[in-house]
Amino acid sequence: MNARHKLQCNGLTFILASTLFFTLFQNALFIVKAWSLIHFDTIDSYLFAATIPVVIFCALNIIFSLLALPMLRKSIMILFLLGSAAANYFIFSYGAVIDANMMQNAFETNAQEATALFTPRMAVWLLVLGIMPALIVCFVHIKATRPWWYMLGLRVANILISFVIILLIAALFYKDYASLIRNNKSIVKMLTPSNFVTGSFQFAKHKYFTSNMPLLRIGEDADKGPVIRGQQKKTVVILVVGETARAENFSLGGYSRETNPRLQKQDVTYFKNASSCGTETAVSVPCMFSNMARKNYDATLASHQEGLMDILAHAGLNLLWRDNDGGCKGACDRIPHQDVTQLQLAADCTDGVCLDNALLYKLDDYINGLTRDGVIVLHQMGSHGPAYYRRSSPEINKFSPTCDSNQIQDCPPQALVNSYDNSILYTDTMLDNTIKLLQQHSERFNTALVYLSDHGESLGENGIYLHGTPYMFAPSQQTHIPFLMWLSPDYTKNYGINRQCLTDSAQHDEISQDNLFHTLLGMMNIQTKEYQSGLDLLQKCRMTR
Structure with a gap:
């Protein structure tokens, strides 16, 4: 039987x-x-x-x-x-x-x-x-x-x-x-x-059931304003979208460990009180590139509506999106984009997984070839868990012992934090390298960099790991994100930015990913009815408004 x-x-x-x-x-x-x-x-x-x-x-x-x-x-x-x-x-x-x-x-x-x-x-x-x-x-x-x-x-x-x-x-x-x-x-x-x-x-x-909805075009009136048109040299801004970095572990924001030694030496402005739109990439990335604020964000609308990158394209800018995090969640669908894991770079990639330095591969050549104003987006793997130990390299690591496992709940809490902090150290190095790359091109371009993480991360606090907790229940570790800006001396001068005003604002103002859309438009002096000056982080610090 x-x-x-x-x-x-x-x-x-x-x-x-x-x-x-x-x-x-x-x-x-x-x-x-x-x-x-x-x-x-x-x-x-x-x-x-x-x-x-x-x-x-x-x-x-x-x-x-x-x-x-x-x-x-x-x-x-x-x-x-x-x-x-x-x-x-x-x-x-x-x-x-x-x-x-x-x-x-x-x-x-x-x-x-x-x-x-x-x-x-x-x-x-x-x-x-x-x-x-x-x-x-x-x-x-x-x-x-x-x-x-x-x-x-x-x-x-x-x-x-x-x-x-x-x-x-x-x-x-x-x-x-x-x-x-x-x-x-x-x-x-x-x-x-x-x-x-x-x-x-x-x-x-x-x-x-909503993917077949027609694309809603916005910002078709976008055009370069008089400030950027009047520049003697072109402007290039690099936007780095981080992954799973939480503000709590950034020494720029007061963390007791030195996790940002290289950025500390750069003249960056760090916004201490920044929050995310969501607690997962699939929400935060489409949200921050949309014209909607978190409180009225509609994922269905965002999925079939143009966003920030489309508006920059309407204005005639040169655009490039480089990705190391599995995709842009629709934010770059209609502009040139590249998955760096497909480059199979031996120095930075193993088994299809790349360290974020791969995002800078031949970027120097790309910038050299620019003849128009441009925006470059670099989408990091960042500190994506649970394998935090794979988000850094031995020569960068300085915190030990580490959690060299993806079974993070079995690791000693301090070892887990050490691995995570090493990944933040790697991001610090990658951002420093990106700033240095822009500095090399400062004679030909007005240059600037913006960095923000898509969301934070839980490392076992109250028994919670990783991210993705519904926003209304999410701990601050998942919603309080690092947000920083670097402006070259020429960008600061030619666009009339009061640095002391910006520093003071960054220390005290409550900001969020809602600000990114309008801040990038403002940085490139793009005029469109979609732009709201009140959400532009630089607007109140412009000496010529």
């Missing part, structure tokens, strides 16, 4: 067994988290805690009963098992919140990022909680033991009983559930399979 014939049950038993497994194993993290938030001081609090797994069981029982169509039930259950196992691994290991943005990160990640996240622990987790249960579902034979109408009646009764139990518990403990969820809104995103299923549908809706 083969395994298929040994494993057999009727449809109702299959539903109940699946429901029990999901309650006890796939939602154990939710139950434990919910219990940890309950103040156990009365009999009612213990009874309330006891109802939580019951409510989960009943809710899943209803859902699985409705979805358990004969031709689809096993396929659906296998999908739920594998997806829930993966979701729970990231919740348990990194404190991740599974929502539409996190699913977007999952679907849009590249091979290098996926490889860095895959660990032996993850393999065992997926095997035990996902693959093995899925194989059991594959081999189980679901047979009809009673007439179809009898089994249908049982299923309806099963749904009704579960529904009544939920109503009774709600009647007795409504205030407790309302308080728990209202005060801990992100906890519901720990429930599987609803978290990843809902997130996937929301991502798919945005990705595939």
Whole structure:
């Protein structure tokens, strides 16, 4: 007798067994988290805690009963098992919140990022909680033991009983559930399979059902203003978009460790109070290059509307986007762009993963060939985790011991911070090299550099790792970003910038990625109705306005 014939049950038993497994194993993290938030001081609090797994069981029982169509039930259950196992691994290991943005990160990640996240622990987790249960579902034979109408009646009764139990518990403990969820809104995103299923549908809706919308053109009135037209030499600005750098670890902002020794020697202006638009690249990059502020940012609109780079193109500037972070998320789709990992530079790249110095490859030659004003965007790999140790090079590293693993939750906290700080040191070196490159061209061009990170990073504070926490719940480590500017002496003079004014502003003003769009337009003196001078970081420090 083969395994298929040994494993057999009727449809109702299959539903109940699946429901029990999901309650006890796939939602154990939710139950434990919910219990940890309950103040156990009365009999009612213990009874309330006891109802939580019951409510989960009943809710899943209803859902699985409705979805358990004969031709689809096993396929659906296998999908739920594998997806829930993966979701729970990231919740348990990194404190991740599974929502539409996190699913977007999952679907849009590249091979290098996926490889860095895959660990032996993850393999065992997926095997035990996902693959093995899925194989059991594959081999189980679901047979009809009673007439179809009898089994249908049982299923309806099963749904009704579960529904009544939920109503009774709600009647007795409504205030407790309302308080728990209202005060801990992100906890519901720990429930599987609803978290990843809902997130996937929301991502798919945005990705595939709005992608055919016509492109909305903006800033077609863009033109160079009199200041840039009156310059005796062309202007070149390099914008460096960082990855996963948090302000808390920049010595320019007051961090006790010297993580910016080279930038400290350059005449840079560091904005101490800068915040991101999102907590993941897929949100922050499209947002900062759009004309929308974070408070009214619409990802759907941004995906089919022109942005900053398009407006600069309308004004006739020479543009180039170089990427080392898996893509520009739509911000560079209509301008010349280059993936530096495709250059396969032996000095900076290994197995398709490049250090950020690769972004500077032959950039000197490119600038030499410019005959027009230009903007160059360099999109870093930066401090992308969890393999922070791969974001720097031995000759740069000065903090040890390090966490030379992508299983960062197993590393001593200080070793993890050391690896992360070394990656910030590498960014410091790369930015210093970029500034020096611009200085070499100062005779032919007015030059300037702007750097800001897309979002920050959690390094285990409060049990949270990496990034992607929903913005309203995100810790400051994920939203407080480094933002700096370097202006050459000629740029400062020829564009009338009061440096003391800018320094004072950088120390005290609250700024965000909302400012980037208008600041870049202002730096290049682009006149368009899309430009808002109040959001241009340089406007109030221009001596000729």
